[in-house]
Amino acid sequence: MKEILLVNYNVHTTEQVIINGREGFRDHDYFYFIISARNKEMIHLEQAALAYYLSEIGYNHTAVPIPTMGKSWFVEKDHHPYLVLRVPAVQEKIVKSPGTLLAEFHNQTATYSYEPQEISSYGQWKELWIKKLTAYEQKIKQDADSMHNKYYRLLVDVFPYIIGISENAIQYLQESESDKRFHQGDQGVFAFRRYKDHLAQPVIWTDELVYDHPTRDLAEYIRYKLMENDFNEEEILTFITDYQENRALSIFSWRLLYARLVYPIHLYDFVEASFKGEDYERYYIELKRLIKKQAQYEKRLARLFEYLNFDYRKYELPVIKWLNP
The missing domain is CATH 3.30.200.20 (Phosphorylase Kinase; domain 1)
Structure with a gap:
């Protein structure tokens, strides 16, 4: 090469x-x-x-x-x-915390004067989530007719759950759109498709950049932490605390953060990857593992505001009741 x-x-x-x-x-x-x-x-x-x-x-x-x-x-x-x-x-040595690093990145990129069109999801989550849900439901129904294997049988059984939780997230997001408690920190910034710890890596890759609301990166980082086997609530509290010391979250941002974590993006990502391959035995094992982990994820998500030391009742933020801690 x-x-x-x-x-x-x-x-x-x-x-x-x-x-x-x-x-x-x-x-x-x-x-x-x-x-x-x-x-x-x-x-x-x-x-x-x-x-x-x-x-x-x-x-x-x-x-x-x-x-x-x-x-x-x-x-x-x-x-x-x-x-x-x-x-x-x-990049070789990082001395700043993950929350500080991300807040500074968002602060600096918020000054970008041009809003991209093709790579922007800013203000479009509801439409994109509905479109994704509809497209995946149709494709799974179509493929299941010809894919007679245990992975697709499990996927067909599981997808009604994915539909249900997706609809909950979409409804929560729709209700959040009428909340006017936002501020300058809700403007669009540079973000990543699925933020994990990209800013601490040796290289920022062009093909991973998007333009979106800053809570996209916050939610994806926290999603990853909630799914860890050795989950440590102090890590996400420190992350949010350090972030807010440099870039405060509005009430509107808190609602977007919660909605995005309810929407099962990690399950959609897995299903999307399976569409591109043929290793159905491996997909079957991985889907079983993900569904088992999902119960744990829901329990942790139910306690999200507790972990983050945020009094959602004080600010009259609704939560999804069937998420039981």
Whole structure:
């Protein structure tokens, strides 16, 4: 693959590296990563604009797409399109806490003057969640007619539960949209598709960037923590406390956070991945495990505001009653 860099970018690499599981190359000044661009719409130029902005405001470990010598963003090799990402410096040592790191990232990116269109989910959660629910329900019904295996039989049995909890989240989100207790901190920011600890990683990857409400990242980080086997409530309390010391949450944000955690995004992600493969025995085992974990997740979610030391009754925030701690 290094010949792609030499022929199309006049880059002479000196060593091969692997960072975050991605294979790359290094010359004296930069790191380069060659990623598949077969699904070009997933690597949108709006993501490139966000990446360049991050690089400009000090996030030097952002992987930015670079054009070829012929001014093309994509390069072909063996009839396959690729995109080259360049990283000036890999992040090595993190001294700030996860909550502080994320709050500062949101504060800095809130100043971005252009709202993306193609990679933005800001203000669109309800429509996107309804669309996802409908599309998955239709596909599962369609595939189940031809997929006669135990994974699909289990998926068909489980999906009514996914529908039910999804509808609860959508209804809660719809009711939250009429809550006017928001402030400047509710404006759109740069976010990640599924935030875990991306800002503590050596590289910020262009193809993981989106534009959304900041609670997207908060919810996905907390979702991951709630699903851990060795769950520690102090971790999410510290995370939210540190975040709010730098960027306070409005009551509206608290409602969005709760709604997003109710919506079973992690289950949809698993089902989506299974649509793209054929290892149904593994999918069956994993789905059984996820459903078993879901009961534990619900119990922890029921105590979310308690864990986060937030008096939801004082602010008249509703909770979903059937989530029993």
